[in-house]
Amino acid sequence: MNRKLLALLPLLAFVLVCVFLFQGLFSNPREIQTGRLGQPMPAFDLPDLMQDSKRWQDSQLKGEVYLLNVWGTWCPTCLAELDYLTQLREQGVKIIGLYYVQSYDADFDGEFDISALREEVTSMLSRAGDPYQFNMLDLHRTLALDLGVSGAPETFLVDSKGTILLHHTGDINPRVWRAKFAPLMQELQP
């Protein structure tokens, strides 16, 4: 009896490994830990993407629940999620854009061409939908680094006290919204 049980051990080990590896097929490697959950929005002072004189500080955003969406015109997935984000805006979700400049090197590219970027942004948002209340320009990706952003698109859910509740890597679509964002949003704005 004992001997038969022992003979089954390799099979058992094999099945366990199978289950473990099978799970791996459906896990998302982009779903990584983030250091900023439950912490306050880091302090920042960034220029508006569209207006020269306007600047935004973290204190101005307190008091309302909002999504901070990291995006760029260079990013195809960002373009893909604009339509759904615009629908969310129509439902009353406040979305603030953090424009992530992909690769600007002052030593290499010379002066940053803000008017060309504005034109590009305007044309893309008029074509695909504009979900943003406003956009902040993070030219040197300082706020992105403080938030633990690794690329675009990424989205943060921030409550009225300025606490970061969610950090989503990748696009937002109806499925992601239902699974991750909607339950929290319901708690925040009943």
Next chain:
Amino acid sequence: MKYILVVSMLFISGMVMAEQDRYQFDNNEQAQRFAELTKELRCPKCQNQNIADSDAVVAKDLREKVLALVKEGKSKDDVIEYMIDRYGYFVHYDPPVTPATLVLWVLPVLIVVFGFSSIIFRQRKAAVKQTWSEQDEALLAKLIAQNERQEQI
């Protein structure tokens, strides 16, 4: 002539490689700390590379931040702490011991202990003296005799 050409080409490539190493440090200790940190910190975008290895924008940003922090005189642990604050434990190749990761340390020890104890157990079992009586001896003799007779037929 050919030989000289090959040797001189080797020198040229050596110079190019030296050119790429463009970070400037105040002293050797800082340079070494920077090298260690960029090897130990993991790129959050291209997940199986460290930030020294990766060309992703975020890896470049992290390198630059590590450089700035090292130049400020921050210790290695301070820099790692700074990155973990932002990118989570994921960003460091050396995971901390927490209830969730404890299995990484405990499991190998368990496997070794289990393996050795099963070997010892089996050896002990094999070393146990078998009982052997007169009756067994008689039975064996009878079986051998039977077998020999069958072979003769």
